[in-house]
Amino acid sequence: MVQAYNFLASWQLFPEKGTYENGERPKSGIYRIEAVKDSKELIIHHNWVSLENKAFTSSYKINADGDLNDFEDHELADKIQAIIPDGINFEIHFYKKGEVILHIIHEIMPNGYLKITQQGSTINGEAFTNTEIYHKQLSVLPYSSSVSGAVIKPTEEGVIKHKALTAMEEQTNMQLDQIRKQIELLALQAHEIQKRKELSMMIYGAKLSFKPNIGQTYYLYEKEDNSFILSLVSPKEWGQHGPFKKFIASVQLLADHTWKEL
Numbered sequence: 001m002v003q004a005y006n007f008l009a010s011w012q013l014f015p016e017k018g019t020y021e022n023g024e025r026p027k028s029g030i031y032r033i034e035a036v037k038d039s040k041e042l043i044i045h046h047n048w049v050s051l052e053n054k055a056f057t058s059s060y061k062i063n064a065d066g067d068l069n070d071f072e073d074h075e076l077a078d079k080i081q082a083i084i085p086d087g088i089n090f091e092i093h094f095y096k097k098g099e100v101i102l103h104i105i106h107e108i109m110p111n112g113y114l115k116i117t118q119q120g121s122t123i124n125g126e127a128f129t130n131t132e133i134y135h136k137q138l139s140v141l142p143y144s145s146s147v148s149g150a151v152i153k154p155t156e157e158g159v160i161k162h163k164a165l166t167a168m169e170e171q172t173n174m175q176l177d178q179i180r181k182q183i184e185l186l187a188l189q190a191h192e193i194q195k196r197k198e199l200s201m202m203i204y205g206a207k208l209s210f211k212p213n214i215g216q217t218y219y220l221y222e223k224e225d226n227s228f229i230l231s232l233v234s235p236k237e238w239g240q241h242g243p244f245k246k247f248i249a250s251v252q253l254l255a256d257h258t259w260k261e262l
Contacts, residue, residue, distance in 0.1 A: 004042060004064055006087050007033045007106060011114050011134035012169065013048070016176065022120070022128035027051050031116065031134055040065050042082070062092060077101060112136065196258040203251065203259050206230050212253045217262060220248040 013029035029048035036043060042064050047057045062082040063069045071080040071094065079095040090106035102120040109115050114134040121127055203220060206228035212218060219231045221244035228248070235247045250262040 004033075004035065004084050004090065006108050007084075007090055007114070008035050008042075009033065010137040012137050014113075014133045014135065015173070016180070017133035019129075019131045022122055022130055024050060027053070029132070029134075030137075031114070031132075036061070068095065071095075109133075193258075196254075196260050199249070199251065199261055200257075200259045202228055202248075203230055214253050214255055217250055217252050220251055222246040222248055 010030060010032040013026065013031070015026060015028060018025060026048040027050060029046070032045040034043045034045070035041075040063055041061055043059065043061050045057070045059045047055070049055050060072060060080075062080055064082045064084050066081065066083050068079045068081050071077040077094040077096050081093040081095070083091045083093075085091075088108040092104040092106075093100050094102040094104075102118065105115075105117040105119070107115045107117075112135070114136070116132045116134065118130040118132075119128070206220065208230050210232070212230070219234050221229050221231060221242070223229055224245045226245075229244065230251075234250070235242060238244075251259045252262055253259055
């Protein structure tokens with residue numbers, strides 16, 4: 001159990017750092033590993049909240065002796081095996097009918113974060129890998145985080161710190177989410193500007209027999225010699241057999257003298 005010491009904590013999820021090939025990204029989550037006093041058993045609690053604000057929870061007990069042991073919920077698995085080779089790695093194998101159906105890898109990263117990798121198969125038999133990153137919460141639990149550790153009593157200071165940390169996480173995650181949305185919007189705007197620029201370069205290189213007006217709709221065609229021409233006549237007006245090789249787009253001149261596709 002000494003090698004499990006680094007894992008015995010309550011861990012809080014970084015939702016934005018995970019990768020999910022199966023299931024949806026959660027909004028938040030807590031992963032807690034506890035030691036059962038005077039035994040080799042560990043209890044694993046997993047709570048998470050979906051983007052739709054639906055709460056889920058799971059809890060199960062394992063024997064960290066490296067042997068195959070009966071699993072308490074036979075609907076999920078027949079046997080379970082927990083292996084802790086050192087202080088930074090911890091693996092759990094779930095077996096059903098003699099085959100591994102789920103492999104969970106716990107790894108303490110150099111920065112102190114907990115990386116959890118889930119490897120399994122979907123109900124359609126497709127292999128998947130989900131990865132989550134957690135950071136250790138400040139402990140305010142009224143029990144020891146290790147078998148041989150001293151009992152930790154909750155204090156007002158610890159509770160205040162825990163609440164402050166939770167509030168900080170919520171605020172910073174909200175701010176990061178706002179910044180991420182702003183970046184996505186800027187990227188979309190940049191993409192639209194680039195499209196307008198490319199279209200404008202094409203049109204200004206085309207044959208123009210008139211002065212286009214801002215806000216009016218025109219029609220861009222490709223000629224047989226692969227050059228382009230801007231026309232006031234729509235493909236519908238030309239009929240089925242127009243005089244040009246191909247219709248490119250309906251376009252409109254904007255106030256900044258760029259062109260946009262309609």
